[in-house]
């Protein structure tokens with residue numbers, strides 16, 4: 386019986402030829418990551434271990450991302466705790482606001498994560514790095530503390546779901562729509578304790594950024610990780626960034642899967658996840674016309690440069706609807722700088738959108754666009770649970786960036802026809 | 815490591831909010847947390863449960879937020895183990911990390927009644943129902959996880975291990 390990608394990566398990290406789903410193994414980690422919310426707790430547990438130094442100062446990454454620049458005294462204290470620990474431990478990769486960004490865009494951008502490796506992150510969306518076949522997963526603070534001290538963790542080898550995407554997508558349909566459809570299909574617990582392995586020809590023409598979006602949201606199905614194949618697009622992204630040797634894996638033809646889910650993307654429309662579950666998914670046409678109060682374009686899901694470009698293309702020369710606030714946050718400082726050079730920031734500013742950079746902001750209702758009771762938002766982020774972006778009664782609709790930008794201009798959830806009509810206007814105007 | 819305990823049986827999808835409601839998250843002491851364990855599901859639970867008892871639950875025990883307070887509260891109230899049809903991923907980890915054995919064993923759940931006594935052999939991975947005599951097999955724990963549980967959790971386990979590895983330690 387053959388092996389899945391997850392089984393092969395895990396076996397390579399515990400010195401075994403063969404591991405099987407359900408087995409518990411002790412693995413060597415390649416990287417441990419925590420952010421300004423989770424690091425302070427992990428540091429407290431670390432202090433109880435009686436060790437002076439982290440296991441490898443180059444392999445512990447600490448990122449200020451959630452409440453940065455500090456929004457209040459508590460978040461300032463958290464950053465201070467993390468900063469002092471980073472200095473004391475001489476951590477190589479410690480990122481202040483203005484110099485880093487949201488961890489899940491930042492680590493791939495900086496070449497800190499690589500294919501074939503195992504990453505323990507104290508944040509549930511650590512799964513993102515699976516787009517470049519890094520077996521990356523979210524953990525609690527105790528696990529993070531131990532990992533910082535030892536460079537090891539224990540894992541239960543996950544069974545894998547084979548998610549096969551076939552067909553050729555239409556215009557306006559993105560990786561975001563693929564993953565929303567998958568979550569709609571298998572549900573928010575559909576991949577509990579399992580890995581998702583992504584297959585199918587429809588994935589080949591996705592950009593690496595769209596793959597990051599998809600791996601990111603495997604978390605919403607409770608997946609332990611979401612792993613892509615390494616192809617020329619992966620290598621094009623990773624090549625100039627990663628300065629060390631790495632391995633990539635393919636599953637064996639006779640690998641065993643817990644389940645195979647096939648999704649034909651040929652006829653697919655852009656998707657939307659309506660409140661209050663990321664699995665509450667339908668064609669966007671079904672929700673078209675619903676009026677909104679806010680649009681958020683950003684987050685570790687869709688704050689990449691191509692996402693920002695797409696939004697700018699739609700908002701260029703237009704005004705955010707009078708009833709709507711739009712918030713645009715490129716996921717990292719570097720993306721922000723590139724967007725600035727391309728003139729995209731000017732587009733948003735002139736359209737009447739508020740622009741920030743390199744922070745989670747409204748995604749978790751933290752700052753920079755928290756929703757009031759009863760308000761309704763369209764967001765390019767990944768979660769729409771009650772209270773996720775503010776008050777419990779506030780509603781969040783999750784879409785791709787083009788649909789979100791169109792919503793900002795029209796003041797309502799758009800259909801594809803709305804978006805096309807909008808772009809057509811600009812050609813004739 | 816063997817456990818023998820009386821069963822308290824609950825259903826599916828018991829989330830961490832039910833195991834320890836968010837209003838008690840400011841507490842950190844194991845015994846204090848234990849006083850509120852499962853109170854929104856079964857207010858009499860804390861007065862009925864005896865040290866060494868076992869929780870028997872359905873699918874996805876411990877789903878919801880990843881708070882480590884949940885297994886700590888179960889430990890605090892005296893639970894010796896949780897046996898479930900399945901666990902939410904992060905709960906299972908957190909549970910073992912704080913020193914509370916969590917055993918996935920669907921057939922033990924399906925065939926046991928409240929008040930039955932279960933004998934759990936963690937090394938062998940068996941759950942024996944003393945009333946029916948049935949022996950249910952689950953995946954045995956590997957040695958390092960037995961050692962973690964013996965030490966009372968991952969932090970004490972690692973502290974001891976690191977101290978032993980230190981020169982002269």
Ligand code: SF4
Nearest residue numbers: 510684685745748749
């Ligand atoms: S952008 Fe949102 S989902 Fe991503 S790390 Fe920040 S809070 Fe979490």
